[in-house]
Amino acid sequence: MSLRRFILKRLLLTVxxxxxxxxxxxxxVHLTPGDPISQMVAENPNxxxxxEAQLRAQYGLDGTLWEQYATWxxxxxxxxxxDVYGSSQSVAGVLISxxxxxxxxxxxxxxxxxxxxxxxxxxxxxxxxxxxxxxSRIIAxxxxxxxxxxxxxxxxxxGALWLGxxxxxxxxxxxxxxEMLWFxxxxxxxxxxxxxxxxxxxxRTSMAEELNKEYVVAARAKGLPERxxxxxxxxxxxxxxxxxxxxxxxxxIVAGSVVVxxxxxxxxxxxxxxxxxxxxxxxxxxAITLFTGFFIVLANLLADILYAVLDPRIRYx
Amino acid sequence: xxKTTDGRGRIQITGFDADEVKEREPLSDWQETSxxxxxxxxxRVWERFKRNRTALIGLTIVAVMSLLAIFARPVEVMGLTVxxxxxxxxxxxxxxWIRHDVSQNTPPSWSHPMGIDGEARDVxxxxxxxxxxxxxxxxxxxxxTGTIGLVYGSISGYFGGWIDEVMMxxxxxxxxxxxxxxxxxxxxMFGGGYWQLVAAFTIFGWATYARLMRGEVLKIKENExxxxxxxxxxxxxxxxxxxxxxxAVPPLIVYATLQIGTVVIGVAALGFLGLGMDPxxxxxxxxxxxxxxxxxxxxxGDIRWWITVFPGAAIFLFVMSMNMIxxxxxxxxxxxxxxxxxxxxx
Numbered sequence: 001m002s003l004r005r006f007i008l009k010r011l012l013l014t015v016x017x018x019x020x021x022x023x024x025x026x027x028x029v030h031l032t033p034g035d036p037i038s039q040m041v042a043e044n045p046n047x048x049x050x051x052e053a054q055l056r057a058q059y060g061l062d063g064t065l066w067e068q069y070a071t072w073x074x075x076x077x078x079x080x081x082x083d084v085y086g087s088s089q090s091v092a093g094v095l096i097s098x099x100x101x102x103x104x105x106x107x108x109x110x111x112x113x114x115x116x117x118x119x120x121x122x123x124x125x126x127x128x129x130x131x132x133x134x135x136s137r138i139i140a141x142x143x144x145x146x147x148x149x150x151x152x153x154x155x156x157x158x159g160a161l162w163l164g165x166x167x168x169x170x171x172x173x174x175x176x177x178x179e180m181l182w183f184x185x186x187x188x189x190x191x192x193x194x195x196x197x198x199x200x201x202x203x204r205t206s207m208a209e210e211l212n213k214e215y216v217v218a219a220r221a222k223g224l225p226e227r228x229x230x231x232x233x234x235x236x237x238x239x240x241x242x243x244x245x246x247x248x249x250x251x252x253i254v255a256g257s258v259v260v261x262x263x264x265x266x267x268x269x270x271x272x273x274x275x276x277x278x279x280x281x282x283x284x285x286x287a288i289t290l291f292t293g294f295f296i297v298l299a300n301l302l303a304d305i306l307y308a309v310l311d312p313r314i315r316y317x
Numbered sequence: 318x319x320k321t322t323d324g325r326g327r328i329q330i331t332g333f334d335a336d337e338v339k340e341r342e343p344l345s346d347w348q349e350t351s352x353x354x355x356x357x358x359x360x361r362v363w364e365r366f367k368r369n370r371t372a373l374i375g376l377t378i379v380a381v382m383s384l385l386a387i388f389a390r391p392v393e394v395m396g397l398t399v400x401x402x403x404x405x406x407x408x409x410x411x412x413x414w415i416r417h418d419v420s421q422n423t424p425p426s427w428s429h430p431m432g433i434d435g436e437a438r439d440v441x442x443x444x445x446x447x448x449x450x451x452x453x454x455x456x457x458x459x460x461x462t463g464t465i466g467l468v469y470g471s472i473s474g475y476f477g478g479w480i481d482e483v484m485m486x487x488x489x490x491x492x493x494x495x496x497x498x499x500x501x502x503x504x505x506m507f508g509g510g511y512w513q514l515v516a517a518f519t520i521f522g523w524a525t526y527a528r529l530m531r532g533e534v535l536k537i538k539e540n541e542x543x544x545x546x547x548x549x550x551x552x553x554x555x556x557x558x559x560x561x562x563x564x565a566v567p568p569l570i571v572y573a574t575l576q577i578g579t580v581v582i583g584v585a586a587l588g589f590l591g592l593g594m595d596p597x598x599x600x601x602x603x604x605x606x607x608x609x610x611x612x613x614x615x616x617x618g619d620i621r622w623w624i625t626v627f628p629g630a631a632i633f634l635f636v637m638s639m640n641m642i643x644x645x646x647x648x649x650x651x652x653x654x655x656x657x658x659x660x661x662x663x
Contacts, residue, residue, distance in 0.1 A: 296495070
């Protein structure tokens with residue numbers, strides 16, 4: 001299969017999955033007992049039946065589930081996610097204002113994870129079974145085991161309360177202001193730790209595997225310096241599995257941001273989702289969930305394509 | 318055993334006698350039985366697991382923590398006390414200043430080794446008892462989701478064709494969402510509580526097992542013994558559950574072991590977000606939520622670290638031990654796969 005056909009096939013497979021993602025999102029939220037209209041009515045007994053029906057119509061909550069789904073997905077495809085019941089803002093507006101915050105946090109987490117994990121993984125593989133390797137393995141094991149919300153709390157405890165280097169509530173300037181980098185450190189470390197630990201482990205394993213291959217022996221035999229062998233040959237080959245893993249770990253960073261944003265009171269999509277769930281803001285819940293699902297599907301698509309580009313062997317499945 | 322070399326330099330082995338090769342390299346896993354009857358594969362996996370010190374430490378910690386949780390407070394089933402021992406000095410929900418001479422937010426001391434929280438409850442008792450929810454939910458969820466995934470994946474992989482295509486696309490759709498976000502929404506539907514949390518992680522949690530299992534089944538069904546069983550007229554159900562499943566489960570077991578820790582973190586995360594057990598319940602995550610409220614406002618001077626440090630450390634310790642077990646299981650089963658340490662009969 002040529003690369004182009006492979007990509008085309010993967011793209012086509014994505015369409016039904018995205019459809020399914022929207023169905024799951026919708027079904028999850030609409031099987032909730034007690035929709036927001038019933039809540040509004042319960043809070044305000046003066047609402048008449050006619051007004052209630054009108055409210056339902058206004059928020060697209062009348063008719064059968066399938067009709068509701070059709071209305072909703074139609075609106076979503078034209079960029080209309082409905083309104084937030086509590087504040088009457090448009091959901092799309094909320095998404096647009098929150099998204100940059102989450103992207104900043106996720107990016108920082110990513111960079112942190114890669115910067116820590118790749119050199120450590122390489123170092124561990126080269127010094128296999130020596131002290132440095134053992135230490136890095138213990139660190140990696142701790143990294144995948146530590147609950148991110150607790151890690152966040154501990155960082156606040158140490159960094160903000162004991163050392164006093166950060167304020168507990170970060171002062172807000174524009175997210176992409178250089179000053180914000182300092183305030184991104186704690187939440188960024190928290191969100192990136194799990195990913196860093198996983199990548200470190202995979203990097204070590206795949207690198208150690210590559211080091212045992214014959215081409216390494218050949219390269220050594222022809223007298224290449226060890227440094228060149230590792231950086232030019234081995235690292236490149238062992239990066240393949242890391243690239244795939246990295247794209248897949250996007251899901252872990254997305255899910256992690258929900259918790260981490262709550263810990264650090266970071267005004268991103270994750271914190272918004274938690275608040276929406278507490279407040280039964282179904283339009284907002286659906287929009288963020290749908291967005292997350294789409295994002296992860298696309299990240300996986302990217303991982304598959306990257307994998308195919310980097311390692312032509314896997315295309316022939 | 319004697320080794321002689323023939324004229325062309327090849328080694329001839331004659332007069333092989335098992336009794337003479339008693340002294341072997343300790344790592345080679347050779348046993349008397351290896352030469353005779355085959356040892357069950359699970360016996361060999363256990364033998365290998367037993368030699369892994371890290372995994373054994375993990376197993377011990379998990380066992381101790383589970384026992385501590387069970388024996389923390391007496392267990393009553395329908396009014397009948399089935400477990401009378403109580404290791405925790407106070408009931409985890411008891412507000413102590415009413416009957417005892419303690420005040421809120423007291424740092425750890427000899428009588429209260431983990432301090433007193435903001436509602437005047439003994440943190441030590443709460444941490445001990447808190448394992449009950451998280452740990453048991455972890456095991457229950459993994460048992461249910463593992464079983465569902467095993468059956469689903471076997472069917473999908475065995476029958477193949479459009480059945481496989483449809484079943485796997487459903488799995489793809491589910492895996493497009495982070496498990497934690499799905500669980501959050503489900504809990505917001507059903508409300509918090511023990512079985513609601515189990516449901517939250519079960520309803521979609523089987524998908525990864527299904528995908529793993531399907532991949533294994535696809536590989537294994539190409540084996541000749543499967544064809545032989547079919548040729549002998551075995552029904553599909555028998556072929557799947559007698560011949561394919563037992564050979565396909567190793568990766569599933571590794572994943573399940575690691576997943577227990579993930580579910581425990583997930584349950585605690587929901588608790589932390591206020592979506593788990595009722596507020597005030599002695600559950601590790603829920604305790605952290607209370608603790609967060611205690612540290613974030615930054616009270617004048619005193620940092621009440623003990624309220625957040627201990628419950629979180631309990632989760633961390635448990636999950637880390639679970640992952641140590643998982644790695645050990647992986648190594649034990651992996652060696653089996655590649656036949657590295659096999660007894661020679663593979």
